[in-house]
Amino acid sequence: MIPVEYYIILSAILFAIGVAGVLIRRNALIIFMSIELMLNAANLAIVAFSSVFNSFSGQVFVFFVIAVAAAEVAVGLALIVEIFKTKHSIDVDQMSSLKG
């Protein structure tokens, strides 16, 4: 059995990579992917603790998170497509004003 610290460390590394990706990259798609990475880092941590404590509530949480993430991706990708239609770019730094 792999000790839980390994999962936590992996999760933390993934999360940190996700954070860095969100903060550093300008491409909206990459940011999106970084966010997915952070979500999955969190999911990993949750299921790890779930197996440690023999509790299913963690796994139920993860399902919810995956479902919500899927919905979020759907909305986010739709927004990105629309932005690209108007701006011909998906650089988030160019989306600094509310006015289209």
Place this chain on the structure above:
Amino acid sequence: MQLSETVHTGFFFLAPWLVFAPVIGLLINIIFGGRFSEKVIGTVASLASGASFVVSVLLAWSVAAGHGAAVTVPFLEWIHIGSLELDWAFRVDSLSTTMMLVVSGVGTLIHIYAIGYMHEDVRFKQDPGRFRRFFVFLNLFIAMMMILVSGDSYLMLFVGWEGVGLCSFLLIGFWYEMDTLGRPSWANSNAAKKAFVTNRVGDFGFLLAAFTMFWAFGSFQFDKVFEAAPGVAPGVIVAITLFMLIGVAGKSAQIPLYVWLPDAMAGPTPVSALIHAATMVTAGVYLITRSAELYMLVPQAQYIVAMTGAITALFAATIAVGQYDIKKVLAYSTISQLGFMVAAVGMGAFVAGMFHLVTHAFFKALLFLSAGSVILGLERGHHHAERAHAHGDEHGRKKGKHTLSKASGKKEESHDEHEVFDPGDMRNMGGLRKTMPVTFWLYMIGTLALAGIVPFAGFWSKDEILLDAKLHYPAVYVLLSVAAFFTAFYMGRQVWMVFFGEPRHEAAAHAEESKPIITAPLMVLAALSLLGGALNLPFEGFHQLGHWLEYTLKEVEALPLNLQVAGISTLLALFAIFLSWLIYGRNPLRAGQPDPLKKPLGFIFTGMENKWFVDEGYFAVIINPFKKLSQFLAEVIDWRFWHDWFHETVIAGTYNWLSNTALNLYADQKGIDAFANWLGTATQSLSGALRKVQNGFVRSYALSVLLGVVLILGYLIVK
């Protein structure tokens, strides 16, 4: 109890009608006079005054029937404050009824005369509408004079005193928009102002006397004051009597306040006769006589009063010698005769003073009214001559025309159109004996009475004063005798100049005699001037006036005729008349010739002519410094100091500084405004700062979220 008995037996209940009769007369003339003819207006006014006279006679009879007991007729409550009780009460005794008889008697005659006089005067002055106003004023004067003589307290007396002063002002300034010759000017109204202001100085003295009296006695009522007077320190009485003397000097035209009376001749002649010769100006003499019991307590004050009167008598008599205006001579004569009276009452010879007051009222009213008749006669003659010229000399009329104006047109002289004819100037007269015979004889009677020739009224009264003076005050006797000499001289001069010789002006040549309505009252006055001496003949068994007044005045001295005094005064008078004949009668004055006295007397005559420069002196000593002072006060103190400096600089400046600098700049702008602005700018800068956070860059938001999470987690961990 004796008092109430007499009230029931006599006519004392009529006393208020003394005042009401003339008041009703003036009200009728004010309200209905507009629809009345001149005759009706004059009749109403004369009847009102006559009613007063009838009441006076009834009151005098009642006093005599009651053996002279003084009666107080309470009429109205006036002022009641605490212990102060001032009522309008009439005091009817022998002294006040004497005054009432003189005032209403002479007053009624003058009312009748004025009907004729004013009828012509308003036409010469081209304003007949003022006829009514004149009689309203005249009735008001009678009412006020009655209040003066019938009041039961010094305060009631003062009410009348001020009232007659007002009437005097109104009547002197009757033709207020012209001078005595009818030219447009403020001369008449200035004369009225002068009279009023000078009298205010005197009234101030009267008020001080009244205040002192109230302080010392706690009452203004005659009897209470006289009762308490002996118990008060003599110094207080001296103060009261001397303050009162100032009032007397104002009203009765004594040195130093006499200057208003000659100017008061600006009023119509009946006014000069009634107010400024016969009645109002004698109010001061009445006041001293009324206050006899106060004056008797302080001989030093009596001496001052007597000397004031005597000096005034002589001083005014010398001025009268140098005057050319017929009324001015009589005005100075009045001052001089008032000096005689004041000297008499000052010496304690109250009966002599009152006697002279009565006879003087007769003969001086006669003289003034006759002078008015002369002036009217000359006006008529002047008109006559002017009309004759208008027909004969068309050119002269045309030349005269360009100076014609509304007011001065009637006085144009056809010889010299720039010189206005003065009907009152004795140098324009001469020879009126033939053209105005009635007036001449009346004037002669008045003159002889004034000069003090036996058996005219003036002789007896003046002689009594001289005799008293000789017995008690030799200095006064000398002064008065010299004054009597001058009196006879200036009256002689006047008669020679006016009635004898040849006419010096064509107006005098064409003078016409006055109508009977003017001469009839004069005849009554002439009879009184002739027989008035019988009131108080200085023989055993007579002295009627003395006995009559003895009811009111204690200790009356009945002096027998002193042949030495009488002889000296008569001889002096005759010598003076002879002297005046030598100078003015033997060689009558010719037109344009200067006064024959001018050469021998030189600068002395110039002094007399110019009233000893007293008016100029007053101007130099009092009025001009006063004007300078008021100018200084107005310009420097009030305007520059008070307005410019104090108000503008100090008050307005402080206020401006306070509002501009302190409140506006510091409190408002730098305090409240600054705070409000700071709130605004602070919010602005804060929002400016916050706006930088809200930059729209998604990644920076994400960074903030991260930082926030880190901070919260850090906090949770560290905690």
